[in-house]
Amino acid sequence: MKRRDFLKSSVGAGMAAGAALSLGGYEKLWTSTSSAAKYDMVAVMGGNPDAMFDLGIQELGGMGTFVQKGQKVLIKPNIGWDVIPDLAANTNPLLVKRIIEHCFKAGAKEVYVFDHTIDNWVNCYRNSGIEKAAKSVGAKVVPGNSESYYHQIEIPGGIKLQSAKVHQLLLETDVFINVPILKDHNSTRMTCCLKNTMGLVWDRGYWHSNNLNQCIADYALYEKKPALNVIDCYNVMVKHGPQGVSKEDIVLMKSQILTTDWVAGDAAAAKMLGVAIEKIEYIPIAHKMGLGNMNLDSLNIKRIKM
């Protein structure tokens, strides 16, 4: 980088940060109510995952709203399972690829992709198609299989979860984009935005044994929040989640939800899945903790059909 470019970009980033700070504190850099976005949520239906994202992000003012020039971006899809894309246990690779492309177009310096997988990570990265898709457009696909990649963080105010070990990428990147896939879940009834964070941490077992629903909500308190949540509802696993057994578990919904509020995103996703929001305990808990808004009626939602 030339010195002139460096000065330009740092002045730009500084101004952006300064502007955001003046609008209401450091938290605003990460939290839901990003002032720059026109809508709280954009829902798209009827296209391919990549085309729907093109349209959705445009409605939110383009990727430039979330990613500044020279920033490092972390994209966290769900890559938890060793299955092929058609079985929809992992985020659609086409969607991940298109988000990366938008990040680079917005001037991202580096885009990283990882997940702490449940099945063998090498197989998950490969068979999900995400590793190949992400690398093909220049993102760095980083392993998350070893504790040495994870660092201790504190979660002040957490009721059950007061600390966790998160992947170093979450700490080292400037922008965090959460890209879950909507699925049925065997015990929490649904996995989407909030539950996708279990792939950011090392010790998932602790969550399971210490009130899973409360831990999921508690983690959302952590300061590094997603700048944007992109919910993949193209193929949706409506039963036998989160892993699925066969194609009979999948319903083609051809939809996508983009939102800066992950609690609202989960609420909308619950509607898509046809599960009452109250049944998915971590959503009302997170709502009460002030981590987002599950009342979709009070949100400014843009709905688009392609």
Place this chain on the structure above:
Amino acid sequence: MRSPLLRRTRIVFSTLIFICFFLVFVDFKNLIPAEYINILLFLQFIPSVIKFYNLETLAAAGFLVVLVLTLLSGRTYCSFLCPLGIGQDLFSRIGGHFKRKFRRYGFKRPFTVLRYSLLAITLIVTLIWGIYMITLLDPYSIFGRFMTYFARPAVIVINNFLAGILGKFDIYTLSNVPVKRFSLIVYFVPAAFFILVGVLSFTKGRLYCNMICPVGTLLGLLSKVSLLRIKFDEKACTRCGRCSLGCKSSCIDFLKYDVDVTRCVDCFNCINTCQDKALSFGIVKLKKKVHETDESKRKIIAGSFLLLFGLSRVSNGQQKTAPIPKKDSTVKENKTHPVCPPGGVAIEDFNKDCTACSLCISACPNGVLHPAFTQYGIAGMMQPVMDYHKSFCTYNCTICTEICPTNALHPLVLEAKKLTQLGKAIFIKDNCIVKTEKTACGACSESCPTKAVHMIPYEGNLLIPEVTDDICIGCGHCEYACPTIPYKAIFVNGNAVHVAAKKPVNVESDIKTPVEFPF
């Protein structure tokens, strides 16, 4: 033949073989396809014998090739194909550098009683009781254990060190690999043998091969009638003795112009050493041999236990830290059978055929295979057993079944493996978080690939696991994922004989493709 090329060929060929074996065992990224591994393993004597005995197919007849080779040229196998033998050559070469000038082996009397007793005991024990002696003494299996328990962890530690450095520079081509940690006791046998074989080869060349190894002794017997062998040109020989001093098998009695073919491993070092060009490799007319006893010293090998345990702690690998639930679980898991790896079919048969070479333990990409301690009884010590507290069997994987050199693990195609029930999951409700803590968990059911473990309504909004055991394949993912300690709330009890699991039945959901947003 008197060409120096003989020795060079041997060195180049054996080095390649050794490198191949080394790579196969340390290949922690599973880059080498199973077909290549099987080609390499084809000529390993003991595994081939066992495989042939089980399958009666020429595809497993590598040992016949070895026998023919032995009839032709003596113990060529020991220098060219045996990874343990080649490893010993490497050791004695290093040992040689610690001595000034060159190492003086000299002619030694063979340990006739000892080596033939060991061969006889091995044969008798194997025929009457089972595979124990072969497990203990098969050179390939010994080598396999050295690689699995010492070399591989060492390589992974180096990899992790490099991965850590590269990671600092934002390069992720190398990734951190967890080092498999086995219980300390299983390191005892390989460590004892490592010291025994290591010390003997370091100081005495091929003494292990000529004193203990039953394969070496057997091939040595056969070599008595081999066609090609090292021979003296008595007219050219000046009795300088260099050949004998440089012979790592200590089998050249230059005063009698005699080479003990039962111990000669065809290394061809003597041909190059001889300045008088009196030694060559060719057809020899058998002549009456007068046996003269010669005093030789035996040294007792004392292994330090402290050193054993030191060796076993080669690494501080990455291990999942155990989660800490509020209360300890109370009900003990009651396993009546251990879980035998896929392809093992019947535990009893598996125990008879496995030589504990540990190749499957090395190759398992998920680290679920562990050397048994007492799970199979003393008979099956070091044989692989599924350890579901450490890991689980990957649904989409058949690697262990594809590479087993003795066919103790029969090959399974993926579709068959996915329907092979290694054991059955058993749910212990009194240990379950859902019951003890009254909070949601479902880690077991989440991980179940067939949904044999599924959730049913419990108190309030809670769901609790239930097992449909006819579709359970015993992969152990539920047991691994279960966060309770010290006892799991769900565990897999092994099947004494693997059976076919039912295919999960699945019907389409009522939910249809939406046309409008439901919000």
